Amino acid sequence: xxxxxxxxxxxxPNGPFVTTTPVVLRTATEVMSEHGEPMTWSFGPPxxxxxxxxxxxxxxxxxxxxxxxTHAEADWRSTDTVSSASADERTLRxxxxxxxxLDDESLCMHAGLCGTARTSVWSMLEETDDSEVRGSMIRxxxxxxxxRLTAEVDGARIEPALPAEVHVVPGGPLWLTGGVAVTVEGHxxxxxxxxxxxxxxxxxxxxxxxxxxxxxxxxxxxxxGR
Ligand code: FES
Numbered sequence: 001x002x003x004x005x006x007x008x009x010x011x012x013p014n015g016p017f018v019t020t021t022p023v024v025l026r027t028a029t030e031v032m033s034e035h036g037e038p039m040t041w042s043f044g045p046p047x048x049x050x051x052x053x054x055x056x057x058x059x060x061x062x063x064x065x066x067x068x069x070t071h072a073e074a075d076w077r078s079t080d081t082v083s084s085a086s087a088d089e090r091t092l093r094x095x096x097x098x099x100x101x102l103d104d105e106s107l108c109m110h111a112g113l114c115g116t117a118r119t120s121v122w123s124m125l126e127e128t129d130d131s132e133v134r135g136s137m138i139r140x141x142x143x144x145x146x147x148r149l150t151a152e153v154d155g156a157r158i159e160p161a162l163p164a165e166v167h168v169v170p171g172g173p174l175w176l177t178g179g180v181a182v183t184v185e186g187h188x189x190x191x192x193x194x195x196x197x198x199x200x201x202x203x204x205x206x207x208x209x210x211x212x213x214x215x216x217x218x219x220x221x222x223x224x225g226r
Contacts (some may be wrong), residue, residue, distance in 0.1 A: 007164050008181040009055070009198070011208040014078050016054035016067035017174065017198065020183075024048050025065070027223025028145075028167035028175055030111065038112045040143055043167070047224055055166075055174065059202035064221045065168045071202075080207050082187045093152075096128035099138060100152040109173060109197045110212030113143035121149060145175045146210070147195035159194045168223045173197040173210035184208055 008020045027044035054067035058076035061068040083090065087104060094101040101121060114121045124137040141149040142160040151158045164178035176182065176196045183189040190196070197210040201219040204211045 006179055006181050007166070008183065009166070009176070011057070011078070011080060011182060011184045011198075013080070013185055014076060015057075015071055017057050017182075017200075017208075019049060019051055019053045019055070022048060022050055023053070023180070024163070024165040025224060026165055026167050027225075028169050029223065030113075030169075033116075035117060037116050038143075040113070041145075044223060046165070055200070057174075057198070057200050057202060057208070059200060059219060059221070065174070065200065065224065076202055078207055080184045080187070082184055082190065087191055087193075094122070094125055096125040096137075097134065098131075098153065099125075099128050099134055101125050101137075101141070102150040102152055102157070104148050106206070107146040107148040107196075107209065108212065109146045109148075109210040110215060111143075111145050111172075111197075113145075114140055114149055145169070145173075145195055146197040147193050162194060168200075169197075170223045171219050171221055172201075172214050174200050182208065 007023045009017045010020050011017055025047045029042050030038040031040045031042050033039050056064050056067045058071035058074060060070040060074050090106050091102050091104040094103060121137050121140050124133050128134040128137060138151040138158055141151045162177035164180055166180060167175040169175050179192055179194060181189055198208050199210040201214040203213045203217050
């Protein structure tokens, strides 16, 4: 894939995300256990949208995930910030047995796939001399949508194979996968990432990224089609 063909979103100041290439949208829903623990993701059918499609990020549109212009009436402010530190500089490297857990907390959106009621990837790291625990821990990092958590084995990062698409998470962010690029207007394009979550509720404290605030404000938004 050439740089020109990488799907790309522009975060406009105090306005929506705008596609600067055609983009595939798809709903992504967390699959929950009977105990209310998120386990994995289920994906809806694809919808292709064209260049200049505006996606709501103030959380107020009646046409979500699309923008209907309400941000202007509401005088919503995007307060975008872009970290001056590189991903490598932000990332903690936590050593286990046969695996290193890479942890960039600044990206966290609290999806919760990193743990259950009984354990978490950080607890499991202490038991990675057991290959079964090690494998389970690595699989849990693959479900992290924001890219906060990555496992590294023998110097190689273990990343999930994800298509270059934009996923609409009901009640949550836009989840960008497969290297979809993001430029915050007035700043450089963000570092390339296989996984990234963007706020669409309008209330994140680290815009344009999602920081999990949608869960505190009961953001009521469906996936595609609502
Ligand atoms: S969608 Fe706004 S904080 Fe997650």
